[in-house]
Amino acid sequence: MTDAPMPDGLTPERLAYVEQVANFWQAGGLGHAAGAILGYLTVCEPAAQTQAEIASALGLSAGTVSTQLRTLAGVEMVEKVRRMGVRTHFYQLPQDMWVRLIGSEDRRIAGLRELADAGIAVMPATRHDRIASLEQMVRFFEHEWPLLSKRLEEFLRKEAS
Template identity: 35%
Template sequence: MGDPAPTELEFADEVAAFFEQEGMPLIAGRVIGWLLVCDPPEQTPAQLAEALQVSRSSISSAVRLLTPSGLVRRTRRPGRRDQYLSIPPDGWSRMLAARYAKTAAFRRVAERGLAALPDSPPERRERLANVHRLYLFLEDELPALWRRWEQAADTPEGTGAKGFDAAASGAGDRT
């Protein structure tokens, strides 16, 4: 017999623990976790604070961190002063797209670093050269991966693994 299913709040805490290991504040991870499973899917800051048993100022700080990437969306309803927070259907994709769009920018930073070390011994340049090679690789490969994701997301199966597997079968196709 498997582990018992977590409660919604336990799930939010598990998401928070995952993202905390990635350097994100715990409350931001809890907001992500809660917004992934809450009903209704749009929550006011007051609803989030109550559900997560934290202060509204903690929610506000987390939302300021999560909205620039597009992962969390703020909306207002006509005639209402409250803002509503949600993870839009394409929120994860937008967040990753924004992150991947910075690949070329950091590759250029690494190139400037290598240019600053023109006469340095190879062992001194190695760490930075490895980063530069990685970002060159990512810059080349991510567009094709992203196209396959978009194809998979548009399949009738939805955005699940089956749709991705079907689209990925053309993985060697680079148009």
């Protein structure tokens, strides 16, 4: 493949990357369109794009893009930004979004702790593993996640210097 830009500004290689990201997130439970938007916002120039630009580049309907942008903004994977003197909203990945996303695991682990504790209170008579395995996994991450988070912070600090 050549590196020549396509009419929408994407090279074939970048478009293939967008599809790879879309497939990754789709396999993880996110919609294909949401994954494609994440992939596109990872490699597009400029980094902030309008809803119409995203829809055009990806061949998606305005409604699909609007719905998926709301979903992605709700989980802080996309942010809406304004430009002075421009009425249109632009969308981009937040600064250091991937690091922040991993950092939000503390909240997820705490939420899973609440679910495990509530499940223990209503433990079914059969197949205790349905709750016991959740509680066991939560205990593991409660112990290991702070250690891993600290190592990540140290790594990022070294990378920045």
